[in-house]
């Protein structure tokens with residue numbers, strides 16, 4: 001008997017009797033056809049990438065681990081802490097504490113949760129650059145904090161003088177970004193660290209993207225940038241393995257300098273199999289496979305492996321950036337610090353260019369006034385060449401229509 005799944009309302013209800021797996025798989029194949037795939041090379045808008053092959057294997061193998069119940073999965077919980085230690089050592093603090101969480105959003109929320117709880121100020125304020133990820137809007141909304149956004153300097157970094165002026169007795173935290181979502185810019189974390197120390201304030205660094213790139217810049221011959229726990233004002237760092245760390249979604253990281261921060265958000269879980277347990281994450285039930293996979297990837301790739309990946313992404317970034325500079329109608333928004341390229345134009349409407357690229361199947365982001373291209377580990381030279389060819393054709397057709 002051939003079972004057909006048609007696109008009518010019956011397919012939208014749970015079938016009375018289950019369908020064979022092959023039927024469902026083929027239906028899925030059809031239904032998911034319109035998704036982008038990393039292998040196509042057309043995804044240039046995402047800070048995530050195709051997970052490493054070894055990561056897929058490990059993740060699949062340990063899929064049932066649940067870190068929400070460390071009394072049942074104590075060995076996974078130990079591996080999570082070892083993962084945090086390894087990430088801490090990458091960010092200049094092997095004694096950092098924290099968790100492998102669902103991503104940068106959760107990590108940023110947890111950081112501000114700790115900052116708020118440590119300060120004891122009611123209705124506190126948090127200072128972020130306007131370039132900060134919107135997860136800080138979510139965090140402040142949830143935590144009843146007021147978000148103060150300050151402008152950028154000419155290098156697209158948070159204007160530290162403006163941050164200083166924004167300080168009030170209600171300020172509980174300052175956030176610096178080490179790899180902005182839009183342009184991959186790194187704020188002057190050193191100056192923010194001094195500002196935080198002088199004013200006894202919590203400093204959180206959002207290195208969701210940069211955490212797996214910046215530690216390797218110096219060795220690769222690029223100007224090294226201070227952004228991590230080496231700076232004594234830094235209290236916490238977001239670093240996402242599911243971005244440049246090549247881990248499968250979900251895998252984020254929140255690292256704290258000190259146990260007083262983790263303790264400030266620690267809750268008792270009263271019902272686990274070994275009695276009361278402390279928990280310092282937003283989620284209860286959470287993936288143990290994610291933490292185990294990050295552990296395995298860090299061990300498998302090592303610093304040299306990650307450095308090679310960053311090297312290749314940066315080389316492609318510079319290939320693209322140099323080519324963009326050769327195109328009359330396009331300009332770089334700023335010189336790339338990392339593998340993110342902002343492209344603007346004085347002569348053509350980038351919204352039109354964006355729409356045309358979309359029609360040609362490219363996944364590119366449109367920010368206010370510029371296109372953002374992220375060169376991730378799945379991107380190859382041929383993809384950059386194809387993009388440049390399409391860009392040239394699109395510009396030509398826009399100009400000839402004028």
Ligand SMILES: Cc1ncc(COP(=O)(O)O)c(C=O)c1O
Pocket residue numbers: 047102103104105106108133135177179180181206207208209240252
């Ligand atoms: C700098 C930065 N922080 C936080 C996030 C949020 O991360 P996620 O999407 O994993 O929640 C992003 C996402 O791109 C980001 O670029």
